[in-house]
Amino acid sequence: MEKIKVGDNVKVIQGDDKGKIGKVKSILRNKGKVIVEGINSKIKHVKPSQKDKVGKIINFNAPIHISNVMLCSQAGLISKVSFIIKNDKKIRVLRKTNELLQ
Secondary structure (H helix, E strand, O other), rough: OOOOOOOOEEEEOOOOOOEEEEEEEEEEEOOOEEOOOOOOOOEEOOOOOOOOOOOOEEEHHHHHEEHEEEEEEOOOOOOOOEEEOOOOOEEEOOOOOOOOOO
16 A cells, blocks of 8 residues: 555655645556656647647646645645555555545
8 A cells, every 4th residue: 555646735845846735546566656636747849740740839748756746635735645444454644644535
């Protein structure tokens, strides 16, 4: 079981977007990175090709290393995650607030 899952709110703790909060869109487990909505936004210029006669400018969210984000509670408080076992199920818990996460 992972500490950060798709759909969690996370806060960036290092880098250019430090302090911003966003929702996790996907996790790249083999690279140890996450893609967060609105965080680490990049621009890519695409040249015209045989299929597309016109060039484009594409905005996308680049991956950010998983160690540079922390889980965020509803109140905006960041905290580490621990696990408890309840009814033979492993449940994630925020350490600072003891808030249960699903």
